[in-house]
Amino acid sequence: MLISSSLTFGQVTFILRAAVQILGFGGIFLIGHILLASSPRTASLKTHDIINRAVSKSTFTKSSLIWVIATFRGKTGGPRTPPQLVVAISLLVLYGAFVSLSDVGFLGFHGCEVPGPSMFDRPNSVNNADQAYQMTMNATVAGNNLTSIKAYRCSSVTTTNFGGNVTEYVCDSWQNSTFANSSFFSVLNSTDSDILMPRQLTHEDQPRSAFIDLNTYYIGPGVSRIQQPTIQNGIAVFPHEQGFRSVFGVPNLSPQHSVSVDKAMALEVEMGCMALGIDSQHNLDAIGGGIDIFVTNGSWRAYFGPSYMEDILSKAADDIRAVYRPLFNESSLDSYGYLNGINSSSFTKSTIANILPIYLPFGISNSTDILNAIMGNCTSLLRSRLNLTDYYSDEAAQHCGMLGLGGTVNADDGNVVEGLARMVCATATQINMVSGKISTNPDESINLLDYTRIPADLNHLRASFYDIDETDWDGDGTLDTVFYNFDPYDRFTLSVNPHGSTSHYITQNRDFSDSRTTGTGSGGGAMTRVASFMASSSSLILGGFSLSTLNILNDGNNPITFNVSRVTKWGGELGASYVLNSLAYSGWVAASRSPMLVLSTGGYSATCYDLPFALGFLPLVLTSGFLIFWTVYLLFRSRPIMPKNLEYLYGGMTPLRSVVFDTHGKDVILRWENDPQPHLEVLSEGQPLLDADETAAGDSTRSGDSTPKIRIMELLLLRGKDDIDVTSRVSESESADHFLMWVSKKTHSRMIL
Numbered sequence: 001m002l003i004s005s006s007l008t009f010g011q012v013t014f015i016l017r018a019a020v021q022i023l024g025f026g027g028i029f030l031i032g033h034i035l036l037a038s039s040p041r042t043a044s045l046k047t048h049d050i051i052n053r054a055v056s057k058s059t060f061t062k063s064s065l066i067w068v069i070a071t072f073r074g075k076t077g078g079p080r081t082p083p084q085l086v087v088a089i090s091l092l093v094l095y096g097a098f099v100s101l102s103d104v105g106f107l108g109f110h111g112c113e114v115p116g117p118s119m120f121d122r123p124n125s126v127n128n129a130d131q132a133y134q135m136t137m138n139a140t141v142a143g144n145n146l147t148s149i150k151a152y153r154c155s156s157v158t159t160t161n162f163g164g165n166v167t168e169y170v171c172d173s174w175q176n177s178t179f180a181n182s183s184f185f186s187v188l189n190s191t192d193s194d195i196l197m198p199r200q201l202t203h204e205d206q207p208r209s210a211f212i213d214l215n216t217y218y219i220g221p222g223v224s225r226i227q228q229p230t231i232q233n234g235i236a237v238f239p240h241e242q243g244f245r246s247v248f249g250v251p252n253l254s255p256q257h258s259v260s261v262d263k264a265m266a267l268e269v270e271m272g273c274m275a276l277g278i279d280s281q282h283n284l285d286a287i288g289g290g291i292d293i294f295v296t297n298g299s300w301r302a303y304f305g306p307s308y309m310e311d312i313l314s315k316a317a318d319d320i321r322a323v324y325r326p327l328f329n330e331s332s333l334d335s336y337g338y339l340n341g342i343n344s345s346s347f348t349k350s351t352i353a354n355i356l357p358i359y360l361p362f363g364i365s366n367s368t369d370i371l372n373a374i375m376g377n378c379t380s381l382l383r384s385r386l387n388l389t390d391y392y393s394d395e396a397a398q399h400c401g402m403l404g405l406g407g408t409v410n411a412d413d414g415n416v417v418e419g420l421a422r423m424v425c426a427t428a429t430q431i432n433m434v435s436g437k438i439s440t441n442p443d444e445s446i447n448l449l450d451y452t453r454i455p456a457d458l459n460h461l462r463a464s465f466y467d468i469d470e471t472d473w474d475g476d477g478t479l480d481t482v483f484y485n486f487d488p489y490d491r492f493t494l495s496v497n498p499h500g501s502t503s504h505y506i507t508q509n510r511d512f513s514d515s516r517t518t519g520t521g522s523g524g525g526a527m528t529r530v531a532s533f534m535a536s537s538s539s540l541i542l543g544g545f546s547l548s549t550l551n552i553l554n555d556g557n558n559p560i561t562f563n564v565s566r567v568t569k570w571g572g573e574l575g576a577s578y579v580l581n582s583l584a585y586s587g588w589v590a591a592s593r594s595p596m597l598v599l600s601t602g603g604y605s606a607t608c609y610d611l612p613f614a615l616g617f618l619p620l621v622l623t624s625g626f627l628i629f630w631t632v633y634l635l636f637r638s639r640p641i642m643p644k645n646l647e648y649l650y651g652g653m654t655p656l657r658s659v660v661f662d663t664h665g666k667d668v669i670l671r672w673e674n675d676p677q678p679h680l681e682v683l684s685e686g687q688p689l690l691d692a693d694e695t696a697a698g699d700s701t702r703s704g705d706s707t708p709k710i711r712i713m714e715l716l717l718l719r720g721k722d723d724i725d726v727t728s729r730v731s732e733s734e735s736a737d738h739f740l741m742w743v744s745k746k747t748h749s750r751m752i753l
Helices: 009-038 045-055 061-073 083-106 129-138 182-186 307-327 367-385 523-536 544-551 564-582 587-592 611-616 618-636 644-650 736-746
Strands: 002-004 042-044 109-114 119-121 150-153 157-161 167-171 175-178 196-204 214-218 230-232 235-240 243-248 257-283 291-295 338-342 354-357 400-410 416-439 450-454 456-471 480-496 517-519 583-585 596-600 604-609 669-673 679-682 712-719 722-729 750-752
Touching: 002 009, 002 109, 009 083, 009 109, 009 604, 009 618, 042 045, 045 083, 083 611, 083 618, 129 583, 129 587, 150 182, 157 456, 167 480, 175 182, 182 587, 196 523, 196 564, 230 564, 235 564, 235 583, 243 416, 243 564, 257 307, 257 400, 257 480, 257 523, 257 564, 291 307, 307 367, 307 400, 307 416, 354 544, 354 564, 367 400, 367 416, 400 523, 400 564, 416 456, 416 480, 416 523, 416 564, 480 517, 480 523, 523 564, 564 583, 583 587, 604 611, 611 618
Parallel strands: none
Antiparallel strands: 002 604, 042 669, 109 604, 119 596, 150 175, 157 167, 167 456, 196 214, 196 583, 214 517, 230 235, 235 243, 243 257, 257 291, 257 416, 257 596, 291 338, 354 400, 400 416, 416 450, 456 480, 669 679, 712 722, 712 750
């Protein structure tokens, strides 16, 4: 149970301990005065002794306990003890124990973390026009003016053949503006790929600007892989074991917060890999290029990835192995089922754990064409399974490719070798509508996306972006019409359809990570290219120094395990880097979105309490409440709550007058008298007991008449140790002397109350 989110654990316990001390001392104070207000005028020596111990703060626990028990047994040796006095003495005995018992209640307090206040936020935490402008500027090259960068939009296209093999997807009507125009973007919904803009965007100044305006931008990964879920520029990416997911339109989240995104656009790329059973190794202490190993039996056909890719990759693996098999001498088959050969594959040796694209050995005739054919067949089978119909020959990309996992391995003979495991991989891209929850941990890490796909329809529009020029292309002296194609405009839109599909696979296009891209700068273009980069992009090699860090795994020079799952996980990290470094959420769109509720899930220090321990406080609280009620009751009854005279007398501050009695002390009955001054007086034998003897002693220690009016008189006839009660009622007009004369005629015993 939450106690306080503003006070610390120490502050709460300090305040409560102070309250317990107040209740403790205050309760003892009230009990003391209640006890005095309940003290009878006449009582046994035991009773007077107990009251005296209590008032003088002396040690009285054992004696008072014995007295309480004797009271219940009727063995106090005196007249009837007022019940309120018994209760007051009992509470005084127990109250200290209740105060001590309250320490148990403090065991329930503990420090905790609780959610803080909720808030509303928008994508990338853009909540005003200034923030929207700054976010848009951050996606451009520094020093640019947004009014000079053109923005394009197209809603319909017509496929047009211009003769020969020239076919263009002509936009029926371009909508043109600039990235400075907020209204051009604010009309977009959250499931339109035009909500995204490429990064490092700038306007290109070129000679034909009068005919076509071009933008340049970067489409490709960063210098490092994204290995953990990350939110950046309004985009959340979630790399996982078989690829990655990304959700567009996400606010920035501080530690221990969560947000639910509803009907958002998500890009999902899945990756599967199958081992080829064709490995290479090189002993670091040996001279030579190493050996190749062709595994013929065992579980070499290891697969990791989506189930729908497995049989397709299995066929591709068989086709590749059929190409490699002639390179090995069948007579080299050993007892392990391995064919061994020289390093005819010329694998790239490295002690550093890495993943790189793999090509067929140069010794194979037409190796490039053969590999392209195998990968093309793999791609065709996968496209057919995914029901992909649109195809753009000028930018067609393979869904399949060969990758190699290399690094250091400890051999069985104790040597350290450089190894390489080859595999064939495939990727598939989806664009879906999702609703889900994104949350963060105390260490700022982001949990994996908890999401649900929403049935919807996906529409893909591609518009060619080209320039037409008249030039003597072939040098024959006549002008030719030449089409110069730039990066096309790709737009994906999702619309809710209860009967629609939850998975929408798209055609993948070639990656251009090794150079800047020129075109309109549509967000959808990067979405079509990321998967081809993950599976087989040559950019990892051609990109040189700028992309070299992407190949290196965290293991470094340490020995690694050659598991297929390491490659699919690496591919997901690569794809996540590609998306975050290629795209940003439009600042103008972010500012126009409806705010999302961001919930705090913790992180705020507070003081909490375990309720069962509250039982330790219960006796003290209930008793304190009872004492307060009793005190108020006595006030309304006009009883003396603070009989100072009696407290002064009982407290041992004034010595009592010496008395002599011939009976045992435990049988002595003492009564408060007021003449000549308040004192205790021993009752003699035969002395009558009046109604006033049961009244509060405080009434008899004040100035005034010491003999109250008689209403009801009680006699206790003592015969040795036997007590006999005799009660007689007389009218108020009868005197005490008349009553005593009546008693003397009825009995010859001593009379005390």
